[in-house]
Each structure stands twice: as C-alpha cells, then as structure tokens.
Amino acid sequence: MAVNGARGAAAETTTEAGPEAGPETTTEAGSDGARPDPWWKSAVVYQIYPRSFADSDGDGVGDLPGMERRLDYLAGLGVDVLWLSPVYPSPHDDNGYDISDYQGIDPVFGTLEDFDRLLAAVHTRGMRLVMDLVVNHTSDEHPWFTESRSGPDTPKRDWYWWRPAREGREPGTPGAEPNNWASFFSGPAWEYDPASEAYYLHLFSRKQPDLNWENPEVRQAVYAMMRWWLDRGVDGFRMDVINLISKDPALPDGAVRDGSPYGDGSPHYTCGPRIHDYLQEMHREVFAGRTGEPLLTVGEMPGVTVGQARLFTDPARAEVDMVFQFEHVGLDHGADKFDVRPLRLTDLKASLGRWQTGLDGTGWNSLYWNNHDQPRVVSRFGDDSGPYRVRSATLLATVLHLHRGTPYIYQGEELGMTNAPFSSVDDFRDIESLRYFAEAVAGGADPERVLAGLRAMGRDNARTPMQWDASRHAGFTTGEPWLAVNPNHTTINAAASVADPASVYHHYRRLISLRHDEPAVAHGDFTMLLPDDERVYAFTRRHARVELLVLGNFTGEDVRVDLPYGESWAGAELLLGNAPEAAGPLRTPVALGPWEARVHRRTVPAPRQEES
Numbered sequence: 183m184a185v186n187g188a189r190g191a192a193a194e195t196t197t198e199a200g201p202e203a204g205p206e207t208t209t210e211a212g213s214d215g216a217r218p219d220p221w222w223k224s225a226v227v228y229q230i231y232p233r234s235f236a237d238s239d240g241d242g243v244g245d246l247p248g249m250e251r252r253l254d255y256l257a258g259l260g261v262d263v264l265w266l267s268p269v270y271p272s273p274h275d276d277n278g279y280d281i282s283d284y285q286g287i288d289p290v291f292g293t294l295e296d297f298d299r300l301l302a303a304v305h306t307r308g309m310r311l312v313m314d315l316v317v318n319h320t321s322d323e324h325p326w327f328t329e330s331r332s333g334p335d336t337p338k339r340d341w342y343w344w345r346p347a348r349e350g351r352e353p354g355t356p357g358a359e360p361n362n363w364a365s366f367f368s369g370p371a372w373e374y375d376p377a378s379e380a381y382y383l384h385l386f387s388r389k390q391p392d393l394n395w396e397n398p399e400v401r402q403a404v405y406a407m408m409r410w411w412l413d414r415g416v417d418g419f420r421m422d423v424i425n426l427i428s429k430d431p432a433l434p435d436g437a438v439r440d441g442s443p444y445g446d447g448s449p450h451y452t453c454g455p456r457i458h459d460y461l462q463e464m465h466r467e468v469f470a471g472r473t474g475e476p477l478l479t480v481g482e483m484p485g486v487t488v489g490q491a492r493l494f495t496d497p498a499r500a501e502v503d504m505v506f507q508f509e510h511v512g513l514d515h516g517a518d519k520f521d522v523r524p525l526r527l528t529d530l531k532a533s534l535g536r537w538q539t540g541l542d543g544t545g546w547n548s549l550y551w552n553n554h555d556q557p558r559v560v561s562r563f564g565d566d567s568g569p570y571r572v573r574s575a576t577l578l579a580t581v582l583h584l585h586r587g588t589p590y591i592y593q594g595e596e597l598g599m600t601n602a603p604f605s606s607v608d609d610f611r612d613i614e615s616l617r618y619f620a621e622a623v624a625g626g627a628d629p630e631r632v633l634a635g636l637r638a639m640g641r642d643n644a645r646t647p648m649q650w651d652a653s654r655h656a657g658f659t660t661g662e663p664w665l666a667v668n669p670n671h672t673t674i675n676a677a678a679s680v681a682d683p684a685s686v687y688h689h690y691r692r693l694i695s696l697r698h699d700e701p702a703v704a705h706g707d708f709t710m711l712l713p714d715d716e717r718v719y720a721f722t723r724r725h726a727r728v729e730l731l732v733l734g735n736f737t738g739e740d741v742r743v744d745l746p747y748g749e750s751w752a753g754a755e756l757l758l759g760n761a762p763e764a765a766g767p768l769r770t771p772v773a774l775g776p777w778e779a780r781v782h783r784r785t786v787p788a789p790r791q792e793e794s
C-alpha cells in the first residue's frame with residue numbers, strides 16, 4: 183500500500199505493521215473511474231481521549247508525551263488517522279470541551295513543543311492527526327467571553343447570545359429565562375449575569391456560553407484560528423456539534439412536552455437557517471486553495487437527518503467530508519438517553535441501511551459504535567459477560583467496518599473494553615451524569631433506578647483509562663487515575679491482546695488491512711439482505727467483479743439462515759471470520775455459531791448491468 187508521499191519522511195517503522203501503517207494517497211482514478219477518490223474513503227480513524235489514554239508524568243491524567251510513547255502501538259494496529267479530543271487550555275468543566283484558549287495546549291496535557299513533537303512523530307509513522315474543533319461555544323473563562331461579560335457596551339458583547347429576562351418576570355428567578363430551551367446537561371439553557379442584568383445562552387453547561395455565529399467577527403476569528411493549526415501541520419478537524427452553530431436569531435420558545443418545564447428548542451438551533459452558508463464560508467476561508475495533502479473534516483451533528491447529511495457531504499457543495507449522525511445510537515433510548523430500551527436488530531438494520539442508501543453516490547458516511555460520549559459497544563449491543571465478549575466484540579467490529587463509509591475506532595474498542603462497574607454516584611466524574619442524577623433525584627426519582635441508567639449509558643463508561651497491561655492502574659499512570667481503572671484490566675488489556683492472535687485487537691488489525699487491500703470494502707455498493715430477521719445482520723458489497731457477503735449473528739445461539747440466492751454463494755471463499763472452527767467456504771443454508779461473523783468473497787462473471 184502507498185505510504186503518504188507528501189509527508190516524505192514516512193519512514194518504515196519497526197512495528198509489525200511496518201510500512202502498511204501509512205495512509206493511502208488519493209487514488210489515480212475514482213471508483214467510478216472519473217473523479218479521484220479521496221484518501222479518507224479507504225482510511226480508518228482512531229479517536230484518542232487524551233485524559234484517559236496514557237499518562238507520562240504520574241499526575242493521573244493522560245498527556246501528549248504519554249501518547250507519543252504509544253504511537254507504535256497505533257501504527258501496529260494500522261490506523262491511518264488519529265483524532266484527538268480537545269487538548270487546549272480549559273477549566274475542564276466538560277473535560278476540555280470548554281476551551282479557554284484555542285491556540286495553546288493545557289498544561290495538564292503538555293506544551294506546544296510537546297504537540298509539535300507528537301505531530302512530527304505521527305507523520306513519521308505515515309499517519310495523520312486531526313484536531314477537535316469546538317466552536318459552538320467557548321469556556322466562560324475564554325478572554326472573548328470575559329470581555330463580552332464585562333458590560334453591554336463592550337465590542338465583544340455581541341460575540342455571544344445576551345438577552346434580557348422574559349417580559350414581566352423578575353430577572354434571575356425561575357421562569358424568567360429569555361426562552362424555554364433546556365441545556366443538554368439538565369436545567370435551563372440560560373444563565374443570569376446579575377452584573378449586567380442579562381442572560382447568556384449555553385446549550386451545554388453554564389461554563390460553555392454559545393458563540394454568536396451571526397457576528398462576522400466571530401466567524402473570522404474562528405477561521406484564523408483554524409488556519410493557524412493547519413499551518414502548524416494538522417491534517418483536519420472533527421467539528422463538535424457543528425450543526426448547532428446557526429440559531430434562529432429570534433430564539434423562539436420551543437414546543438412544550440407534557441410535564442416538562444422546558445420546550446424543545448432543537449428546531450430553532452439544529453441545522454439552523456444559515457448552517458450551510460457558514461460551512462461553505464468556512465471551507466472557502468480555511469480549506470480552499472490550500473496546497474499539500476487534502477485534509478479530513480467530519481462534522482458532529484446531533485439530530486441531523488439523512489437528507490441534510492447528503493447536502494452537508496456532497497463534495498460539489500464544499501462543506502464537510504462526512505458527518506457523525508446519531509440515529510443508530512438513539513435506538514435504545516426511551517424517554518431520554520438514560521431510559522434504556524433493548525435494541526431491536528431490525529431497527530438497527532433499517533437505520534444504518536437507510537443511511538447507506540441515502541448517502542450513496544453523493545455523500546459519505548462515517549461509521550462508529552463508540553466515542554467518548556457513548557457507552558462501550560460490547561456491553562451495549564454485544565455480550566460482555568465472559569465467554570462471548572471476544573466473539574461479540576469482533577462481530578460488532580466486522581459488521582460496522584464492512585459498511586460503506588469511514589470507520590472510527592474509539593480507544594480501547596480494539597481491546598473489547600467494557601462498561602465500568604460504577605457502584606455509586608460518587609464514582610462518576612462526568613458533568614452530564616452528575617447533573618442528571620441531581621436533577622432526577624431532586625424531582626423525586628428513585629436513586630437506584632437513576633443509577634442503573636447511568637451505569638448503562640453514562641459517558642464515563644467510555645472514559646475509564648486505557649488498559650495497557652495487567653499491572654496496577656493498567657499501566658495508564660504511576661499516580662492516582664482521575665477516573666478509576668476498570669478492574670477487568672487484569673485480563674482485558676493491550677499487552678495480552680497484542681500477544682494473542684485470536685484477540686479483538688488482531689481482528690481489528692485484519693479489518694483495517696482488508697479495507698486497505700480490498701477495494702470493495704471502501705468503494706463497493708451496499709445491499710441489505712434479510713431486513714426482517716431479528717437475529718442475523720446480512721448484506722453484500724459489490725465493486726466491479728468482486729462481491730462480498732457479510733453475515734453476523736447478533737445472538738448467543740446457533741442460527742441457520744436461508745439467504746436470498748444462497749446457492750449462488752455456495753463455495754465462496756472466507757475472507758475473514760471470528761470463529762476459527764467454522765473456517766472454510768460458504769455452505770448453504772448458512773449455519774452461524776453464537777455471535778459469529780463472516781465475510782465471504784466471490785467473483786461475479788460480468789458487470790451488473792449485463793447480468794439481468
């Protein structure tokens with residue numbers, strides 16, 4: 183596979199993966215033979231949550247030098263891109279998603295020199311580095327906000343959303359907020375500032391005031407900051423809640439749901455009136471005309487629909503390369519995300535299948551089960567209880583990575599890391615969980631029930647430290663970790679996984695290589711099979727004369743399935759599977775063991791149009 187030429191120095195590493203670890207350059211001709219395919223279509227991204235990845239100085243919080251020491255592990259896995267959750271100076275009210283200086287590094291993570299060294303070391307290994315861009319809001323300790331808050335006449339007043347109390351209400355009292363929107367982290371989306379007798383908007387915590395993107399100075403300041411990072415050599419951005427930056431400036435009340443003191447403001451700030459203008463302007467001001475390697479941009483977009491995503495990711499519109507959508511990670515939510523419902527496999531297939539079809543030809547999907555906001559997928563959609571942990575983690579990986587789109591791996595997912603055994607609310611650190619618990623219990627909910635929801639869905643499940651080895655604190659830190667290490671690190675850890683060819687880690691390695699080597703994985707079209715089957719996930723991918731068949735048993739039992747046109751698949755070679763005892767060509771009807779996944783390949787005699 184081609185190593186990133188423009189980085190030049192993409193030297194061979196000493197890891198097992200060696201030169202394979204580098205990203206592909208743009209291919210000669212696209213899969214349709216016309217426009218060149220961008221490199222990120224055959225790339226795999228790995229997300230690092232810096233606080234919890236590797237601590238080099240014993241303060242219990244991960245840092246940049248710690249990351250640098252683990253780069254060979256990541257190169258060995260074969261990933262092409264690293265995305266870092268925020269490492270900028272921050273009061274850490276929301277673990278760095280509250281930024282007080284966009285052009286620096288928080289001392290807890292290191293220095294700008296550490297960053298430059300890390301970036302060079304990433305590039306030397308043929309990988310790329312993508313930064314988190316959090317510009318829907320800043321920290322309330324950002325100098326922009328400090329100035330804005332200093333009085334109604336300051337030039338930066340209009341950089342944020344300041345509004346007077348609701349007419350006829352006593353400012354600062356409940357119900358006097360300028361509108362009825364709720365914060366994502368419980369409570370109202372407004373904070374009263376007694377000094378200037380006005381409220382400011384914060385869709386997240388009160389320490390995360392929303393920037394007013396209507397103001398052109400705000401936009402230019404953000405674009406300048408982005409150019410500064412690109413000039414430093416970073417390879418793109420993951421854009422935090424970027425579809426929330428355009429609000430209806432009238433900030434109208436949302437429709438009130440039964441029994442809730444809040445209205446649903448989301449129609450007034452999700453993919454708001456000027457969102458496409460802003461993203462196109464950002465593209466012109468920041469990305470267009472840059473020479474050198476093409477970049478990667480991915481917009482995190484809660485509430486985005488397939489139709490909107492098609493617009494956002496249409497290359498002709500020059501907005502973003504791909505989006506993170508939330509539909510599939512909401513299928514097990516009840517009244518809210520902590521009210522957990524069992525997942526129906528048919529719902530998952532219908533949802534992911536609709537996104538596959540919806541973005542076919544024009545847009546591009548990003549594929550993920552996990553990130554720093556989601557519980558661990560093996561605990562959520564698999565079986566983390568023991569005998570089937572490895573099987574179900576590898577099944578989930580296979581099904582996801584064989585879809586059309588760019589897969590994202592969240593740190594520890596490649597080890598089959600599980601949710602954490604939180605015993606009391608004191609074990610949690612996440613602002614979302616803590617605020618939710620306090621509000622629910624104050625409202626009369628049974629604390630044990632609330633805790634059960636947090637255990638299943640809380641974001642801290644993803645944030646427990648990376649499990650490097652079986653030693654104390656899992657080799658993450660020599661000090662006291664900021665969030666307790668999962669006790670199962672004695673058996674689930676990187677050292678054990680790298681040493682075991684049958685591990686989840688090596689399965690991820692094989693999936694990543696397959697994407698690099700088999701064009702049908704990146705470029706093939708997608709056809710869902712068996713949409714009504716509650717046990718088996720099945721689909722095909724086809725590119726030129728190669729067709730892949732992907733089968734996954736989402737249950738802990740043996741199943742037998744009749745495939746449409748099953749006999750035509752008989753004898754197809756097994757490219758990859760997670761059940762060595764079932765190796766060999768495909769036999770129909772297909773028998774799948776518990777949590778078994780298989781990828782078969784066949785060559786079809788002629789292009790599709792001549793077939794029918």
Ligand code: TEU
Nearest residue numbers: 276279316366386422423484519555614
């Ligand atoms: O998350 C935005 C988001 O929509 C949610 O996933 C959110 O984290 C929460 O779980 C809603 O229930 C992004 C970041 O990924 C998240 O870590 C930040 O807390 C948030 O934005 C604010 O910056």
